[in-house]
Amino acid sequence: MSATSTARERARAELTREIKDAARRQLAEVGAHGLSLRAVARELGMVSSALYRYFPSRDQLLTALIIDAYNAIGEAAESADNPGQDPRERWRAIWHAARAWAREHPHEYALIYGSPIPGYQAPQDTIASAGRVALALVEVIKSGALRPIPDSPELPDQLREQAAVLTATLGVDLSATTMTRLLMAWTQLFGSISFELFGQYVNSVDPSDAFFAHTTRQMADFVGLV
Amino acid sequence: MSATSTARERARAELTREIKDAARRQLAEVGAHGLSLRAVARELGMVSSALYRYFPSRDQLLTALIIDAYNAIGEAAESADNPGQDPRERWRAIWHAARAWAREHPHEYALIYGSPIPGYQAPQDTIASAGRVALALVEVIKSGALRPIPDSPELPDQLREQAAVLTATLGVDLSATTMTRLLMAWTQLFGSISFELFGQYVNSVDPSDAFFAHTTRQMADFVGLV
DNA sequence: TTTCGTCAAGAGCAGTGCTCTCTAATTTGT
């Protein structure tokens, strides 16, 4: 009676999913700015106030979509990664999968990597999902032989310590220099995608396929992938 | 009678400025999402419909603020640049000025480097202002001696041509490899700032001063600044 | 001085997020 969900619980779970699906559909059409609770309710044939039994506010609905989007792009990256292949190819696959997902879901991408929308949505719920793409890159680094990178002596102490904390929590054995370079590569990955999607590359590298592919290789070199 | 503006024209220009100032003030408080025409009108002691004599829509007001923001961060970068100093110091000054401006005006920064807000604002009006920070970096590259970077043979043709067009329109003599690296550095600059402001660095490089300073140096190396 | 274009104001429309109350249905405890 507790494990096997009651009919009401099943209905609730299903409706919650349907609401998110409808919201995602609308998000793809009109963007986060134009997402309307009433329109979602209309599409589902219910009245707007009923939605509040499932999501206490519009921002909470958006937060749910944010978490889903983080998981979606993370899963895209993970399933593009084939641990059997050589590290450089794995690196390339993850980068391109992330970009492909972003281009297929531009509004969802903007939701997670664009300007934060509400006052501040709780980041605590999202951090677990938010790190999946980065984690996939870490896995590649972990597995692959790295070209030795000379330790940068000018690395500031603050950064050295932050890198140390990161390698400890990730359970990976990387020098502070390499960890920092990986952070830069991670930044470069999403910086490139954002610039492409947000129109910053028009008049410079507008079809940015070649630029992105080249960036992918350059950053693989940069972190020391053989 | 035409050059020396009539009283009416002066009043119109002044009110246009006051409206933008009030909107900017409100933007800094509640963000683009919460910017309300009626609230702006209220602050100016006028009725909301009167604003439409100055800006035909809310999005047009935002577009005006976008152009102003591009110019503001561009000017911050330009005035931080001292052509008398050595190239690496100029590079550092520009990077830090851009970051400082962004941290002081987070909502204005989100307006220009975050997710595009309306359907699509005309980019044609903004491209002139949008390139000023990048142009400042180009100026530094132009002036400074560059460590020679071996030409990447794997540079795709599409990218080679895009780089050639860019160097031509910018009137600067750079190899396709260096031009591409400059584009990557430009991406890294705003990628880092966006990640910091949009909360992507929490739990990794949270006070990101050291990371940003290090990134600045690394990218100076990357483009070949001596 | 009269005419004409511009301006602020006001009312109003359609839409929004959200709250509250009411009724119907389902789950739960006895």
Add this chain to the structure above:
DNA sequence: ACAAATTAGAGAGCACTGCTCTTGACGAAA
């Protein structure tokens, strides 16, 4: 099996939004 407690949806309503249209007053040119 029945009553009590919980949960669901419907509807009305509040305060707010962007935006349009009309009306009357003011300033500039003829």
